[in-house]
Amino acid sequence: MKIAEQLYGFIWRDPRANNGNTYFIAGPPLILIDPGHRHLFGQVEEELARLSYKPEQMDIVLATHAHPDHLEGLFQFQEPTVTALGLEEYDFIKKTARRAGWDLGGENFEPGLLLKEGNLKLGDLHFRVLTTPGHSPGSICLYWEDRKALFTGDVIFNQGLGRTDLPGGDGEMLKLSIRRLAALDVEILLPGHGEVIIGKEAVQTNFRMVADYWFNYI
Numbered sequence: 695m696k697i698a699e700q701l702y703g704f705i706w707r708d709p710r711a712n713n714g715n716t717y718f719i720a721g722p723p724l725i726l727i728d729p730g731h732r733h734l735f736g737q738v739e740e741e742l743a744r745l746s747y748k749p750e751q752m753d754i755v756l757a758t759h760a761h762p763d764h765l766e767g768l769f770q771f772q773e774p775t776v777t778a779l780g781l782e783e784y785d786f787i788k789k790t791a792r793r794a795g796w797d798l799g800g801e802n803f804e805p806g807l808l809l810k811e812g813n814l815k816l817g818d819l820h821f822r823v824l825t826t827p828g829h830s831p832g833s834i835c836l837y838w839e840d841r842k843a844l845f846t847g848d849v850i851f852n853q854g855l856g857r858t859d860l861p862g863g864d865g866e867m868l869k870l871s872i873r874r875l876a877a878l879d880v881e882i883l884l885p886g887h888g889e890v891i892i893g894k895e896a897v898q899t900n901f902r903m904v905a906d907y908w909f910n911y912i
């Protein structure tokens with residue numbers, strides 16, 4: 695679905711399988727965020743085809759964090775497509791992936807771009823990378839200032855927040871990360887699962903509701 699100018703969301707709504715939402719920015723450059731599970735990538739392919747694009751045309755494919763329902767789809771991309779993951783997340787998975795039983799698509803997975811906290815210019819598009827640990831130690835959120843759009847991965851959802859019981863999860867860190875995000879000027883919140891939130895009021899209400907309710911449980 696089209697969310698805003700150049701911004702599309704492929705929202706996963708099939709209850710029979712867990713998978714992340716994928717977002718597509720029809721730049722240039724062409725950017726895919728959280729390509730999802732590899733075996734479910736067919737849906738992304740279909741959605742792109744509906745917009746007359748093919749996966750191999752993507753310039754950049756990035757994952758907000760390294761859980762398989764966000765990251766796995768990255769493994770099938772090859773140069774010249776650039777794959778990207780947070781620097782801290784990459785360091786973490788190198789150390790722990792084997793132990794945690796995550797499929798890293800073979801020994802050789804190495805992102806082409808490691809994202810650090812700060813400004814990120816991709817072609818003419820300007821983003822801010824925020825390192826937001828808590829759900830996963832090196833999770834990143836991506837803020838697209840021109841659209842006031844925030845890609846949150848599994849940090850915060852519509853009426854919920856990311857679980858903290860997976861390797862490297864930390865409830866206190868997650869609260870701090872969510873507080874940081876709540877301070878941004880956001881009109882479109884694009885979570886890794888569930889429905890998109892549109893409108894500044896609705897986004898702020900969601901931040902408040904999540905803090906008031908869920909912060910008591912983590």
Ligand SMILES: [Zn+2]
Nearest residue numbers: 759761829848
């Ligand atoms: Zn996750």
